Each structure stands twice: as structure tokens, then as C-alpha cells.
Amino acid sequence: MQIRTFVAALLVFSIGCSESSKTTVSVPEAPEQFSQATKDPTEGDAANARSLSLTKLIEDHEAAKNARIAEVRLAADDAEKCEIAHEAYSKQDFPQKLFDFAIAADDEASLDACRYIINEFTISKLRYSAIDHVVKQHLNKMGMDSFFLALVHHYAHDTAADACLKAGMAASSNKTRAHATYQLALLHLQRRDWCLDSADSRQHYIDSLGMDVVSHLLSENGTDEIANLLEKVITEYRGEQYFDYSIAERAEQSLFTLKNLEVGCKAPAVVGKDSAGRELKLRDQQGKVVVVCFWAHWCGICMESLPRETAFVTSMKNRPFIWLGVNGDDDIELLKKAESSAKVNFQSWHDGREGAIATQWNIWGFPTLFVIDHEGIIRFKSRGHVDLDQIFPFVEELVSVIESDRKPGITKP
Numbered sequence: 001m002q003i004r005t006f007v008a009a010l011l012v013f014s015i016g017c018s019e020s021s022k023t024t025v026s027v028p029e030a031p032e033q034f035s036q037a038t039k040d041p042t043e044g045d046a047a048n049a050r051s052l053s054l055t056k057l058i059e060d061h062e063a064a065k066n067a068r069i070a071e072v073r074l075a076a077d078d079a080e081k082c083e084i085a086h087e088a089y090s091k092q093d094f095p096q097k098l099f100d101f102a103i104a105a106d107d108e109a110s111l112d113a114c115r116y117i118i119n120e121f122t123i124s125k126l127r128y129s130a131i132d133h134v135v136k137q138h139l140n141k142m143g144m145d146s147f148f149l150a151l152v153h154h155y156a157h158d159t160a161a162d163a164c165l166k167a168g169m170a171a172s173s174n175k176t177r178a179h180a181t182y183q184l185a186l187l188h189l190q191r192r193d194w195c196l197d198s199a200d201s202r203q204h205y206i207d208s209l210g211m212d213v214v215s216h217l218l219s220e221n222g223t224d225e226i227a228n229l230l231e232k233v234i235t236e237y238r239g240e241q242y243f244d245y246s247i248a249e250r251a252e253q254s255l256f257t258l259k260n261l262e263v264g265c266k267a268p269a270v271v272g273k274d275s276a277g278r279e280l281k282l283r284d285q286q287g288k289v290v291v292v293c294f295w296a297h298w299c300g301i302c303m304e305s306l307p308r309e310t311a312f313v314t315s316m317k318n319r320p321f322i323w324l325g326v327n328g329d330d331d332i333e334l335l336k337k338a339e340s341s342a343k344v345n346f347q348s349w350h351d352g353r354e355g356a357i358a359t360q361w362n363i364w365g366f367p368t369l370f371v372i373d374h375e376g377i378i379r380f381k382s383r384g385h386v387d388l389d390q391i392f393p394f395v396e397e398l399v400s401v402i403e404s405d406r407k408p409g410i411t412k413p
Contacts (some may be wrong), residue, residue, distance in 0.1 A: 004218050007117045010032045018050060022173055026179055043387075044376070045316060047107060047108070050105060050107060050109040051108075051109050051264050053101070053109075053333055054065045054101060054109045054112060054113055057094075057097060057098060057101060057113075058116060059323075060094075061098075061358075064094070068084065071084050072084050078130050094120075094121070095117060095121045095124040095126045095127075096126065098113050098116060098117050098121075099114075099117060099126045099129055099130060099133075100119070100183075101113050102114050102130060103131060103133060106137045106138070108141070108142070108143060110137070110138070111134065111138045111141060111143050111144075111147065112134075112143070113186070114131070114133055114134050114138070114147070115128040115129075115143070115146060115147050115150055116383070117148075118130055118131065118150055118151060118154060118155070119150050119286075122154050122155075126161055127160075131151070131160050131163075131164050134147060134164065135163075135164055135167045135168075139167060139168055139171040139173065139176055140171050140172050140173040140176055141173075144168065144171075144173075144176045144179060144180075145179045145242070145243065146174070146181050146203050147173070148164075148165060148168065148180060148183040148306070149183065151164055151183070152165075152183050152186055152190070155185060156190055156191055156194075157204070157205065157208035157209065158208070159209065161187055162184070164370035165180045165183055165184040165187065166180075166184065167180075168180025168183075169181050169184065174236070174237070174240065174334070175240055176261055177237070178233060178236075178237035178240040178247055179240075179242070179247070181229055181232055181233050181237070182229075182230075182233045182242065182247055182250070182254075184229055185226050185229035185230045185251070185254065186235070186254065188217060188222070188225065188226045188229070189226050189254065189258060191205055191209070191214075192217045192218060192222065192223070192226070192262075193262065193263075193381075194216055194383070195217060196262065196263045196365075197380070197381075197383065202214065205217075209298055223258065226258055227255060227258060227259070230251045230252075230254055230258070230271070231248060231251075231255065232247045232257040233248060233251035234251045234252055234255070241305055253359075253362045256360075256362065257362045261361060261370075261378065261379055261381070262360060262378065262381070263379060263380065263381060264377065264378065265375060265377070265378050266342075266374070266378075267282065267290075267292075267370070267372045267375055267376050267377070268360065268361070269281070269282060269283055269330060270283075270292075270326075270349065270357055270360075272349040272351065272356070273328075273349065273350060273352065273359055274347055274349060275332060275336045275339055276349060276350065280324075280347060280349055282324070282369055282372075283324050283376070285324070286375070286376050287320065287371070287402075288321055288322050288374055288375065288402075289320060289321045289322075289371070289373055289395055289398045289399050289402065290322055290323075290324060290371075290372040291321075291322075291323045291324065291369060291370070291371055291372075291391075291395060292325075292326060292369070292370045292372065293309070293323065293324070293325050293326070293367060293368075293369045293370075294325075294326045294328060294358060294361075294363050294367055294368045294369070295326070295327060295328065295367050296327060296328035296329050296353070296365055296366055297329050297334050297338075297350075298328070298329065298353075299328070299366040299367060301366075301386070302366055302367045305341065305367065305386065305388060306344065308388055309323065309346075309388070310329045310343070310346070311345065312344075312392055312395075313346050314345065314407060316396075316399070319399050319403070320374065320402045320403065321395065321399050322347075323346040324346065324347060324348065324349070325344070325346055325347070325348030325349070326348065326349050326351050326355075326356075326357050326358060326361075327348040327349065327350050327351060327355075328351055328352065328353050328355065328358060329350075329352070329353070330352050330353050332350050335348060335350055335401045353366070354393075366384075367382070367386050368382055369381070369382040369386050369391065371391065371394060371395060371398070371399065371413040373398055374398075376400050378393060378399050379394075379398065
């Protein structure tokens with residue numbers, strides 16, 4: 001069975017769900033995410049009925065999606081898988097049902113339905129209609145923060161995201177303008193980051209957005225444009241919240257990342273204590289290739305990766321290389337036990353959950369990994385996924401450059 005074909009078959013039915021574990025997360029969220037109108041007595045019976053109808057429509061879609069995924073997995077071959085998925089998509093047509101619901105009234109449930117469409121049906125042409133409906137009817141309403149977030153998350157390769165966010169920047173609502181400005185900065189920053197990471201990713205953006213857009217993103221003017229958007233958030237929208245955070249503080253962190261934590265930047269200084277309370281400085285490692293890995297026991301992927309990471313550290317012994325961890329466990333004894341048992345054979349700063357180092361380096365997910373060359377320049381950073389098969393050879397290449405006294409160029413894994 002070809003995995004690519006299997007995934008494609010599932011995507012034909014409903015983009016956004018290729019694993020049952022993902023769909024089980026979204027089912028219980030529906031009542032909470034789409035029930036704001038029900039909780040507001042001023043909206044009246046009609047609003048309550050609309051909220052309940054949307055919840056039921058979403059539940060029907062989730063149930064049909066899960067049932068069809070189960071059928072696809074039991075199919076005899078790839079052809080049958082595609083046939084099952086295509087039949088489900090064409091006959092049930094949930095995108096059209098949800099869009100018809102959205103345009104029937106311009107209320108909270110309408111915005112929620114549009115958000116669900118752009119989250120779940122990223123290959124349906126109706127996603128553009130949903131975005132257009134939001135621009136025309138909902139820009140100044142509550143809930144645009146999560147709509148913009150979903151838009152940036154799913155549509156980084158689509159100029160429809162730019163158009164919607166720029167419209168949001170001209171809205172009369174201060175909150176909408178703040179979130180639109182911040183998310184447009186993040187959209188550009190995300191695209192820039194991925195283009196810097198690899199030639200394949202950069203080509204993907206060139207194919208979808210065009211060479212001119214990508215060239216601008218990677219230029220000094222493109223960087224300045226992102227910085228200007230973030231500075232606008234910091235200066236003009238300091239009183240607004242980004243969900244549970246200050247939007248200005250989030251923008252300040254993003255600006256620090258842009259100027260200090262991207263590929264090609266000089267890595268910021270890190271000074272902290274290891275598990276024994278000894279001072280550990282990143283700058284003391286200059287002259288070596290350094291991997292800085294943010295990890296913790298509560299991170300399942302971190303623990304799964306540890307055996308391979310420790311084996312790699314062992315294989316690089318006596319070479320100009322060091323692997324340094326930033327440990328996010330609140331209980332320092334967990335770190336000490338891992339080190340004493342040789343489960344961890346590299347030195348770590350003990351930072352704790354949401355510690356000073358993770359905060360400075362704007363870390364929002366574990367594991368996160370940086371590769372820093374012998375001159376202290378960031379050469380690679382992971383973005384939501386750590387591919388050790390990609391990282392290990394790249395590190396060895398940088399180390400070999402030092403050993404052969406060749407001057408390294410700017411290359412990415």
C-alpha cells in the first residue's frame with residue numbers, strides 16, 4: 001500500500017483529518033467552540049436554535065468522516081480506498097451544507113461555520129466563499145481572532161489569507177485590526193522561515209505565491225516589512241489581548257525571534273544552571289557545532305527521540321561538537337536521574353516549564369531544536385517537527401567543515 005495514495009484518498013473526503021486521533025480531539029471541542037450564542041440569553045431562541053443546528057451539523061460531519069475513514073482502512077486496495085472516499089465526499093457535500101448555513105444569517109454561528117469550513121475543507125472551492133463572506137459580514141464581530149489564526153495556520157500558501165488579513169487591518173474594530181496586523185506579520189514570518197529552511201520548501205512557496213513574493217520575503221525590505229507590522233502592534237494595540245496573552249508582548253517576542261532567532265542570526269547568549277547548579281554558557285562553546293534541544297519528560301516525542309540523540313552524541317565524541325539540552329521539567333530530580341542513569345548523556349540547562357530560556361527563545365512547542373555553527377550562527381531550527389534523519393547528516397557536514405578547515409557556506413539540511 002502506498003501511504004501517499006492512502007492519505008490522498010482520505011483528504012478527498014475531508015481535508016484536515018488523516019488520523020482518528022485527530023478527529024476525536026475535534027468532536028468534544030465542537031460544543032465549547034460553537035456554543036457561545038447558546039450561553040448568551042440576549043441572543044434569544046433563534047440564536048440558540050442556530051447554535052444547536054450548527055453543533056448538530058458538525059457532529060454529523062465528524063461521525064460521517066470517522067465512519068468513512070474506517071471504511072477506507074478496511075478497503076481491499078488503493079483503488080477501492082479512493083472510490084469510497086470520493087463517493088463520501090461527492091454525495092454528502094458537507095462544505096455546501098455548512099456554507100448554506102453560514103449565509104442564512106449573519107450571527108456568531110455564521111462566523112463559526114465559516115471558521116469550520118476553512119479548518120476542515122482546505123481543498124473545497126467554498127473556502128474562498130467562506131472567507132469572502134467573513135470579510136463582508138463579520139470583520140467587526142467577536143471571534144475574528146480565532147478565525148485569523150485558523151486562516152494563517154491553513155492558508156500560508158494562499159493569497160486569500162493576505163487579502164482577508166489586510167481587510168481586517170482596515171476594520172472599525174480595534175481588536176480586529178490588532179489581530180489582523182499581528183497575524184499578517186506571523187503569516188509573512190512563517191513563509192520566510194520555511195523558505196529559509198530548505199530548497200524544497202522554498203520551491204513550494206514559489207509555485208504557490210510566485211518568485212516575486214518569495215524574493216521579497218527573503219529580502220531586507222521583506223524583513224523590515226514584518227518588523228514594521230510587529231512594531232505597529234506593539235505601539236498601537238498594547239491594550240489588546242491575544243487570547244490569554246498580551247498581544248503586544250507576543251509581538252515583542254516575535255520581533256525578538258525575527259532579529260535574533262532565525263537562520264543566519266547570531267544565536268543569543270544563554271547563561272543558566274545545569275542539573276548540578278553549575279553555570280553553563282552557550283558562548284563558551286564557540287568553535288564547535290552546537291545543537292540546542294528543548295526537551296522534557298512530559299514531552300512524549302522528546303522521550304521517544306532520546307535514544308537516537310544519545311547514540312548520536314556518543315558517535316560524535318572527541319569531535320568539535322556538543323549537544324546541549326534545555327530541560328523543561330519542573331522537577332529537577334527527573335533530570336538528575338536521567339543523567340545519572342546515562343539515559344541522557346549530554347549536559348542540560350534546567351529551565352523548568354515555561355522557564356527563562358524557553359521564554360527568551362520564544363519556544364511554544366517541545367521538542368524544538370537549533371543547530372548553531374562554530375561561529376555562533378544559527379544554521380537550522382526545527383518548526384513543529386524534528387527530523388533527526390535530516391539533522392544528523394547536516395550536523396556532521398558542519399563538523400567536517402571545521403575539521404577540514406574549510407570555510408562553511410550558508411546551507412540548510
